[in-house]
Amino acid sequence: MELFIPGLCLFLVAIAISFLIIPRFTPLVIAVLSLVVLVVAVREHYKMFADEYRLSTWQESLKVYAPAIMIVVMILFIMYSILAFFTNGSVPIPSLPEITAASPDSTVNQLTQSLNKVANSIGNTSTNVVSNVVSNVVSKVNGAMNQIGENISQTNEKNNKNKNKPNISRSFLETL
Numbered sequence: 001m002e003l004f005i006p007g008l009c010l011f012l013v014a015i016a017i018s019f020l021i022i023p024r025f026t027p028l029v030i031a032v033l034s035l036v037v038l039v040v041a042v043r044e045h046y047k048m049f050a051d052e053y054r055l056s057t058w059q060e061s062l063k064v065y066a067p068a069i070m071i072v073v074m075i076l077f078i079m080y081s082i083l084a085f086f087t088n089g090s091v092p093i094p095s096l097p098e099i100t101a102a103s104p105d106s107t108v109n110q111l112t113q114s115l116n117k118v119a120n121s122i123g124n125t126s127t128n129v130v131s132n133v134v135s136n137v138v139s140k141v142n143g144a145m146n147q148i149g150e151n152i153s154q155t156n157e158k159n160n161k162n163k164n165k166p167n168i169s170r171s172f173l174e175t176l
């Protein structure tokens with residue numbers, strides 16, 4: 001279990017680097033970084049498994065043939081390059097089908113109709129949204145004003161009684 005958590009954290013960091021940092025690099029930087037990572041990985045792999053490579057003996061007899069194999073491969077590559085360079089081989093290109101172009105008038109008419117539909121739908125939608133919002137706000141404000149008016153009238157009826165002279169009401173400022 002002690003190796004699972006660090007490995008998982010390393011995996012999550014690698015994902016974050018892959019998706020957040022690497023896409024912002026240029027292709028040249030990515031190519032150089034990939035070569036560096038490949039060299040480091042091969043070096044670490046060889047350091048880790050050096051004993052296995054040293055103790056493996058089946059390829060010892062093939063070391064004798066390595067120079068001859070490399071020379072044959074290079075000769076074949078050079079011959080193929082010379083033949084490919086000096087032959088007049090042509091690549092068959094299929095003929096393209098005839099495409100009839102639409103007349104400019106029909107294209108402009110379709111484009112104009114599409115743009116008009118988009119503009120009308122945007123205008124209708126925005127008008128409906130604004131009218132709904134305004135009507136909701138007006139109804140809420142009217143309801144709140146009516147409630148405030150009722151509260152004020154009830155408060156004034158209770159607080160506007162003059163105790164000294166019952167037939168005369170107090171001023172508005174005295175009620176507050």
